[in-house]
Amino acid sequence: MSAESELLAAVPDGLFIGGEWVPAAAGGTLEVRDPSTGEVIRTIADADATDGARALDAAVAAQGEWAATPPRQRAEILRRTWELLQEHADDLALLMTLEMGKPLAEARGEVAYGGEFLRWFSEEAVRIGGRYGVNPEGTGRMIVTQRPVGPCYLITPWNFPLAMATRKIAPALAAGCTVVIKPAELTPLTTLFFATLLQRAGLPAGVVNVVTTSSSAAVSEPIIADPRLRKLSFTGSTAVGRKLIQQSADNVLRTSMELGGNAPFLVFDDADLDAAIDGAMLAKFRNIGQACTAANRFLVHESVADEFTRRITERVQQLRVGRGTEEGVTIGPLIDDRAVDKADALVRDAVDRGARLVTGGERLEGPGTFYAPTVVSDVKAGSDILREEIFGPVVSVVPFRDEDDAVRLANDTEYGLVSYVYTRDLARGQRMIERLETGMMGLNVGVVSNAAAPFGGMKQSGNGREGGFEGIQEYLETKYTLTPNP
Numbered sequence: 001m002s003a004e005s006e007l008l009a010a011v012p013d014g015l016f017i018g019g020e021w022v023p024a025a026a027g028g029t030l031e032v033r034d035p036s037t038g039e040v041i042r043t044i045a046d047a048d049a050t051d052g053a054r055a056l057d058a059a060v061a062a063q064g065e066w067a068a069t070p071p072r073q074r075a076e077i078l079r080r081t082w083e084l085l086q087e088h089a090d091d092l093a094l095l096m097t098l099e100m101g102k103p104l105a106e107a108r109g110e111v112a113y114g115g116e117f118l119r120w121f122s123e124e125a126v127r128i129g130g131r132y133g134v135n136p137e138g139t140g141r142m143i144v145t146q147r148p149v150g151p152c153y154l155i156t157p158w159n160f161p162l163a164m165a166t167r168k169i170a171p172a173l174a175a176g177c178t179v180v181i182k183p184a185e186l187t188p189l190t191t192l193f194f195a196t197l198l199q200r201a202g203l204p205a206g207v208v209n210v211v212t213t214s215s216s217a218a219v220s221e222p223i224i225a226d227p228r229l230r231k232l233s234f235t236g237s238t239a240v241g242r243k244l245i246q247q248s249a250d251n252v253l254r255t256s257m258e259l260g261g262n263a264p265f266l267v268f269d270d271a272d273l274d275a276a277i278d279g280a281m282l283a284k285f286r287n288i289g290q291a292c293t294a295a296n297r298f299l300v301h302e303s304v305a306d307e308f309t310r311r312i313t314e315r316v317q318q319l320r321v322g323r324g325t326e327e328g329v330t331i332g333p334l335i336d337d338r339a340v341d342k343a344d345a346l347v348r349d350a351v352d353r354g355a356r357l358v359t360g361g362e363r364l365e366g367p368g369t370f371y372a373p374t375v376v377s378d379v380k381a382g383s384d385i386l387r388e389e390i391f392g393p394v395v396s397v398v399p400f401r402d403e404d405d406a407v408r409l410a411n412d413t414e415y416g417l418v419s420y421v422y423t424r425d426l427a428r429g430q431r432m433i434e435r436l437e438t439g440m441m442g443l444n445v446g447v448v449s450n451a452a453a454p455f456g457g458m459k460q461s462g463n464g465r466e467g468g469f470e471g472i473q474e475y476l477e478t479k480y481t482l483t484p485n486p
């Protein structure tokens, strides 16, 4: 047996409910494919609404005891899971490469990043606060306490199969909440494998439940409608997030929404161009361009736009496309055919409206869903590529005239997740922090994600923050009591 098939065989094929691995009640199965070959790599349980309800029952049943478990004990389980994750870093990385396609080196990076949420929130679990004080009038005592919100439903996307799960599970568990998690149907294996680590770390039955399904809406709707559920945390597209917010309205459910992005990458004429090109390659091509934080629009001062385009094109032409498991590959496949069609349609539309295709711009032959690393320059206002997430290896360059023009272009989107700014002028950098409508900003850096920082967006990129001191607050309820002076 090859290492790949041995690892795949080690992934449970059941649903994880109440501490047990069980088949779907109706016996449904779901095929998971390797996007670099199109081949089925594993068949697992396909849950329906009955399974979803059982998973929520298990989370509800475990809630009281888990909330009463001393924070230090909850922290230690998270910490042990982090240690097990280090032991299995290669397994998790390979699994992500197989089911999602990212190059192995990047998958290892995701294991490190995703693992940090376990370590960070193991440290936060013991710092859940409260306060006690005299009210301003001096007539009484104010007591503020925090408690877990209760059972949570977590929905994650396919692009970061491990990190999107740990970024939600870790703070929820640290806060004392139990969860049902539903990974994306395209990449469920990583979450299933991760659940075995939680189990080995000593997590009590029912605290984390995993449902894998090809019927996301049918399974999710009744869970969201159930009044025992107290919180929904979603990472995915704005279109689906909007629907889930509507469904959450009936029970006035607490929600955290990590939605789409349309990140501007601003290069001013005073930027260090070497650093800007390095940052641009990271911000654009990490995860094959399939990141909510991916630079979507390169806004470059007109005096350096040609040089920027020439230099980034040289770098793009050096990228190596292939299966993520192969040594030296830097660009894997896109997740599926739809993703390839979308990237291609956006490039065609930009060119039809007058942009210059500098390199790439085509689907690559062979099995798997590959798209050539692409650069389009002089992209015209009104092009779809400036409005929609590309989610593929495509650089689109738009020249700007001056700072006001740059800010206007950067903010001209319904999204507001992350922005990147390259300038050597500190005052200009500070002005950008104030003027850009963005939840996060990379100032002379191309990647901002960090477990210790509040990750999240404004406008239609969502609400709530994951990571940092803020991350655990999403899973805590604040209670205030007033008593007379003693």
Ligand code: NAD
Pocket: 155, 156, 157, 158, 159, 160, 164, 182, 183, 184, 185, 216, 217, 220, 221, 235, 236, 237, 238, 240, 241, 243, 257, 258, 259, 260, 261, 291, 292, 293, 389, 417, 457, 461, 462
């Ligand atoms: P998606 O919205 O299609 O799916 C996300 C998840 O929602 C999946 O688990 C999917 O099965 C589930 N889902 C789909 N329809 C549903 C429904 N009607 N009811 C309940 N669940 C449903 O998004 P995707 O294609 O998996 O992921 C890509 C998107 O995620 C991009 O828009 C990207 O920007 C965004 N994203 C955001 C962040 C962030 O932190 N802001 C991080 C990663 C990805």
